[in-house]
Amino acid sequence: MAKQIRTIGVLTSGGDAPGMNAAIRAVVRTALGNGVKVRGIRRGYSGLLNEDIIDMTARDVSDTIQRGGTILQTARCLDMCTEEGQQKAAAICKKYEIDGLVVIGGDGSFKGARALSNLGVNTIGIPGTIDMDIACTEYTIGFDTAVNTAMEAIDKVRDTSTSHERCSVVEVMGRDAGYLALWCGIANGAEKILLPEEHDYNEEQIIQDITENRKRGKKHYIIINAEGVGDSANLARKIEEATGMETRATILGYMQRGGSPTAKDRVYASIMGAKAVQLLMEGKTNRVVGYKHGEYVDFDIDEALDMQKAIPAYQYDIAKGLSI
Amino acid sequence: MAKQIRTIGVLTSGGDAPGMNAAIRAVVRTALGNGVKVRGIRRGYSGLLNEDIIDMTARDVSDTIQRGGTILQTARCLDMCTEEGQQKAAAICKKYEIDGLVVIGGDGSFKGARALSNLGVNTIGIPGTIDMDIACTEYTIGFDTAVNTAMEAIDKVRDTSTSHERCSVVEVMGRDAGYLALWCGIANGAEKILLPEEHDYNEEQIIQDITENRKRGKKHYIIINAEGVGDSANLARKIEEATGMETRATILGYMQRGGSPTAKDRVYASIMGAKAVQLLMEGKTNRVVGYKHGEYVDFDIDEALDMQKAIPAYQYDIAKGLSI
Amino acid sequence: MAKQIRTIGVLTSGGDAPGMNAAIRAVVRTALGNGVKVRGIRRGYSGLLNEDIIDMTARDVSDTIQRGGTILQTARCLDMCTEEGQQKAAAICKKYEIDGLVVIGGDGSFKGARALSNLGVNTIGIPGTIDMDIACTEYTIGFDTAVNTAMEAIDKVRDTSTSHERCSVVEVMGRDAGYLALWCGIANGAEKILLPEEHDYNEEQIIQDITENRKRGKKHYIIINAEGVGDSANLARKIEEATGMETRATILGYMQRGGSPTAKDRVYASIMGAKAVQLLMEGKTNRVVGYKHGEYVDFDIDEALDMQKAIPAYQYDIAKGLSI
Amino acid sequence: MAKQIRTIGVLTSGGDAPGMNAAIRAVVRTALGNGVKVRGIRRGYSGLLNEDIIDMTARDVSDTIQRGGTILQTARCLDMCTEEGQQKAAAICKKYEIDGLVVIGGDGSFKGARALSNLGVNTIGIPGTIDMDIACTEYTIGFDTAVNTAMEAIDKVRDTSTSHERCSVVEVMGRDAGYLALWCGIANGAEKILLPEEHDYNEEQIIQDITENRKRGKKHYIIINAEGVGDSANLARKIEEATGMETRATILGYMQRGGSPTAKDRVYASIMGAKAVQLLMEGKTNRVVGYKHGEYVDFDIDEALDMQKAIPAYQYDIAKGLSI
Known part of the structure; x- marks a missing residue:
């Protein structure tokens, strides 16, 4: 019993x-x-x-x-x-x-x-x-709150990214699981999503894709980087050097864990x-x-x-x- | 083919x-x-x-x-x-x-x-x-956006409802389907949810429940009313008359249809x-x-x-x- | 001392x-x-x-x-x-x-x-x-919180108003003082603001203005009504009857009093x-x-x-x- | 003329x-x-x-x-x-x-x-x-939008900071002018605000203050750092080493520039x-x-x-x- x-x-x-x-x-x-x-x-x-x-x-x-x-x-x-x-x-x-x-x-x-x-x-x-x-x-x-928090922050990054025609590398949480990155990638209409599950991190490829996107008329370029896949600050620096496109990194950090x-x-x-x-x-x-x-x-x-x-x-x- | x-x-x-x-x-x-x-x-x-x-x-x-x-x-x-x-x-x-x-x-x-x-x-x-x-x-x-919009609005109604120790009747959309009302009811911790599917709209019962809740120490009382189940303004008036608790109706209206x-x-x-x-x-x-x-x-x-x-x-x- | x-x-x-x-x-x-x-x-x-x-x-x-x-x-x-x-x-x-x-x-x-x-x-x-x-x-x-709350709600009303090419009458608080209505009027880009201070409430004029605005290509029409100036529901009904433009009233209500x-x-x-x-x-x-x-x-x-x-x-x- | x-x-x-x-x-x-x-x-x-x-x-x-x-x-x-x-x-x-x-x-x-x-x-x-x-x-x-954006993000950081009883170093924009930092400091109820105008950046003092605050029963500790005053990541590391309090840095970044x-x-x-x-x-x-x-x-x-x-x-x- x-x-x-x-x-x-x-x-x-x-x-x-x-x-x-x-x-x-x-x-x-x-x-x-x-x-x-x-x-x-x-x-x-x-x-x-x-x-x-x-x-x-x-x-x-x-x-x-x-x-x-x-x-x-x-x-x-x-x-x-x-x-x-x-x-x-x-x-x-x-x-x-x-x-x-x-x-x-x-x-x-x-x-x-x-x-x-x-x-x-x-x-x-x-x-x-x-x-x-x-x-x-x-x-x-x-998860649902965190993804909305990250997405809303990235919407804001996108505003300034568009105004300045910049590339933005935005790092979200999820060192071992790329769900947050994948969802933000889709929800924010990102040009590139870097997931821990993909095992194909390739800076040359990223730079080449940006170059091609600019030719197709994209005004801004957003890369969502799941924490730990690429080093956001380094990646931003390399993109700027290689493409001439002003590039900035933002690491969303602990705000993703809180909120109503x-x-x-x-x-x-x-x-x-x-x-x-x-x-x-x-x-x-x-x-x-x-x-x-x-x-x-x-x-x-x-x-x-x-x-x-x-x-x-x-x-x-x-x-x-x-x-x- | x-x-x-x-x-x-x-x-x-x-x-x-x-x-x-x-x-x-x-x-x-x-x-x-x-x-x-x-x-x-x-x-x-x-x-x-x-x-x-x-x-x-x-x-x-x-x-x-x-x-x-x-x-x-x-x-x-x-x-x-x-x-x-x-x-x-x-x-x-x-x-x-x-x-x-x-x-x-x-x-x-x-x-x-x-x-x-x-x-x-x-x-x-x-x-x-x-x-x-x-x-x-x-x-x-x-649906997901609408329910979050309604919920956030009701969170605000709750603040003032608590400060004044009021009863609030909040009308959400969903004349034929109570999903919005049910979700807000749970998400806002409402004391009562009035759904079109329940077919048990009973003002006497609502008033009696409020009276009992107040005895148990509830500081405020929120009723989520799916559009068309009860008349929100009339219900608010009747509750105030019967219980002496200050009661206000809010009809969220078309804001529920918009937003990012x-x-x-x-x-x-x-x-x-x-x-x-x-x-x-x-x-x-x-x-x-x-x-x-x-x-x-x-x-x-x-x-x-x-x-x-x-x-x-x-x-x-x-x-x-x-x-x- | x-x-x-x-x-x-x-x-x-x-x-x-x-x-x-x-x-x-x-x-x-x-x-x-x-x-x-x-x-x-x-x-x-x-x-x-x-x-x-x-x-x-x-x-x-x-x-x-x-x-x-x-x-x-x-x-x-x-x-x-x-x-x-x-x-x-x-x-x-x-x-x-x-x-x-x-x-x-x-x-x-x-x-x-x-x-x-x-x-x-x-x-x-x-x-x-x-x-x-x-x-x-x-x-x-x-005041600052209330005006932002009202403004954000009206932004949402505007989304659906634009999608349906509707006229929207939105009632904000401020029975004796039109500050909320004035600020929302400017911040939401409203076509008409009805203030208690103006003493010129004139439904004929409102209807005439809507008609002229439509000729100039306005897709939607938002009227901010300070509580008590016009009866929002009646005004909406009259506008729809007179202009043929689908018109809806929204009374923002007590949510304007709460929130972080x-x-x-x-x-x-x-x-x-x-x-x-x-x-x-x-x-x-x-x-x-x-x-x-x-x-x-x-x-x-x-x-x-x-x-x-x-x-x-x-x-x-x-x-x-x-x-x- | x-x-x-x-x-x-x-x-x-x-x-x-x-x-x-x-x-x-x-x-x-x-x-x-x-x-x-x-x-x-x-x-x-x-x-x-x-x-x-x-x-x-x-x-x-x-x-x-x-x-x-x-x-x-x-x-x-x-x-x-x-x-x-x-x-x-x-x-x-x-x-x-x-x-x-x-x-x-x-x-x-x-x-x-x-x-x-x-x-x-x-x-x-x-x-x-x-x-x-x-x-x-x-x-x-x-400014008003930026300060609200930063403040709302810091509210979220605070939630998780409180849950874990952590110290959080949050870096806001304003390399040459501390208005954003000052306003967030007041609005988020921060324990410490580091302004470029103050010229008194002193890590020893910060660490000592944290120690004293903990004795007074503070559950969490938030430091607002105007970009460039202190190095947020280093400061966080030093605080954790000196006080034993888990400490995390968040750099809000470009989200502060965007948004409705x-x-x-x-x-x-x-x-x-x-x-x-x-x-x-x-x-x-x-x-x-x-x-x-x-x-x-x-x-x-x-x-x-x-x-x-x-x-x-x-x-x-x-x-x-x-x-x-």
Whole structure:
């Protein structure tokens, strides 16, 4: 028979992402509405190990759905990668009567959730990262906000790029996964998108393409560079030297991680938060919530961590076709 | 053997929606990139019947992906509902050597496309409406922008509602389909969502719920009313009379139809525009592009028009559970 | 010798306005930084009479400068218009050892401040209203945010208005002062601005102007109507009947009162808040802070309430000249 | 007797700034409305020397007031600094019958206008730069938009900075004038503002202040660095090393130059554009339009270039007082 859940803990872990507050709010209110107590764990697993734990009421999450960041804060926690840390964490959960734990974060955070599940604390993961690099789900909390933030910034870069007939190299986040770069590339009508998945970074080719585009009458040229593919400042310098076209680099940086979440991030995060509590109440553990093929689903964490995700190559091809 | 397409026409029809320009741009550039000429038809079917037709180059759609509205404009056209009008439209397509036509709009617009297909003009529909009320697809161009526009406006209403401890009745668009209302309801953390699909509009119940919520300590109370469900001004007046809580109605109106499209609207519209041209080039006709179960797909228009769509009831239930 | 101030009270009164939190924050931190205690009075004068008073620390205003509304909330208070109410309010100030009181609001709120000053409580007013209708100052907290909110909404209305070649009647706030309407009129490039100050509301003239504009090739027509000048819905109906041009009314409503404040509202409100405390510390009372001729200044409240303000007629003329 | 103006030229010069299009629109429509022809000169003085000149109608500036950048584009032009270039420019003005020229730009651009005035072409300057570094005016086109753009980006940085309890070094534009940095410092509630005007850049002091702030309970720490004062990346590294607080640098870059202009930028630019034409029609030359002490004024260009502007030190002091 499924374990009856009396108290749920909730934490956010890894990099913060807009919409995490919507997920926390949904966890808190769904639990309370079903007669389950909620404890908020501050600063991720680090706070769990330090017993940085607070009781949460429905009012504590009032007026938070529209806020960026995470009201529970987050932190890195190397101790949670050790068996000793994991056992301490499980013991603290028991001390605070936390029967079920919702972990909002990425793959690294889910590994901690798996460890706790093995140690008898029921756990459910919710995918939260602006990078979209979680294989089991087509949606991760924060991606939609981050891509809109980056896109709006690049729209502004484009204004000045057009006025001056410049080339602009804009670096977006996504060192290991090019979703942000691909989406901005399409949404901003960029002439070139540099993705970590493509493995074809070639400055000669970029310079040649710019030269050809100018002949076809393009007034400005925007290159979206996923962090780490090319060195934006160097690339800009080389383009200017080779083509004579004034070229500037912009690195969007940490603004991509914040901001009031978009409707999609608020709605999906709310539904995922509610679903996580429902799963705990059904006695489930070691599961991660996802959105796949148009439905909210859940997977075994082990299974989820083994999945592979590939950036859709046809979309990259479409983007190339639209930059003529 | 499939008809070889040499010239593609493109028009926007019905209510405009943010992202239509991204779709037009994708149609134009995908066609041109494949050696196919493009004619833009202005003012929808009405413009087609008036031969309001222009040649389009890749530069004509430069700097348009980020713009609201539709550069081709749109209009109502009753004549296109008549057989005579349809035959005239087909004749004009032939006169202008338009072998394939891309129609961006809603169900009504697709009926025109079907008629033209029957008369020998290959046609592909792209779903464009902020109402999301097209059954064959989980995405329609403009919905994502409209819901974010409405949500951001309601965030602002919420600020003043909280400062004054008021009740606010906010009317969003969606006379026949409550998607905008449902999403805003969840995204804005509304206390009550009035949907056309629910058929349970009950002012007594609303007033009773407000009274109970105030006892539980809610500082403000937001009701999202899908246009046409309740009369917003009357409802506000009745609530104030019955509860003594200061209540104000806001009707968001036409601002929901405009604005620079979100990343999602730009990306999906771009891919759908490219796909529509690919379908025409494969010799397809009488198809509508859709996004379903996580993939870009296409359906026979007749089939698509016969499909039924229901608002997801479980999401409505989740929204209720989160407004405690 | 000037009275030494040991405890300052702060309240927001009348309609809320974005930037009030920046002013509260500046009052709190400037006072604390100078060794003066601060009490926050919730819900305006009403809260003062109900002793809804809290001690405030520097941390209580952390993370508030970017928030719309007022964290101290606001309310109407008829009792404060009576001598009895005013004496009770002064007595409560003394009970709570409030030597100096900062009142953020409009002319009505300043009358209460004057009454309290006469009863021995030193008071300083800060102009806060989105309507700009305070004669002694060229800036009032909230106007800049409100005008940008309205303008951005009207930009969106314009998108759809252009796509459909419609006429749009957009109603903005400002029943007694047309600043919002005038600014939106210029900033949105409206064809017609209806101001309460002009006293020349003439539907025949409006209809005639639309007809002439269409002849000159204007694709759309936007009328900004200051709340109460014309009835927006009726006007829209009459225009459509008379000109045949599809016409829609949009009433922007309460969203104009909320939202994260603009830079100007945050900066000016911060400086005014700091200045209000400085004035109290100098022993001043019955003063209102203003911004005039490029400088932060202060006036006697009696003097300020007697001043008259006229909307700049030359700007209205310029607006007319630009709508050709 | 004043020279009668029959044709006005207009150009934008130097760095582009949001609101320049509103000024262009006002110049075009005010001139046309007064029976004066308008020629648009593309790409600044460089375009003038290359005779890149187009006739402009009232419709050419339709739908431009809300757009970032400059529809006339801009470019650097070293030739215009030489006497030979200036004489060629004057000759081209005469060839195109340009009696009066409106130059939208900064001090460098006004020097070109002065030279042309000396050579018999009547010229009026309009201050356009996001840096606010034009001494004769309290307002320059683009500053208000730029400061709001930067502030909104920093609000987002703050979200993630708070979630992670990080220190953030944010670099804004303004190498020679700290207005953007000062305003963002106040508007974002930054803990530290580094201005070029202060000449007191001291990394030891910054590190010491952070340490003290943390003791007072500050959860995050934001430093606004005007471009060029400190090296943002190095400073971030040093802070992290010295304090152990995770520290990240963000360089906002070229996004600060673009974007749809704010209401203030649209309104002031419109009035300044109209005023520039009025001055030309009155026969004035070698003048620059300004906004000073609450009024639109104009100065002799020589006089204007000699003026000095100092950042308001009391505002910097207030900012320090508010970051407790």
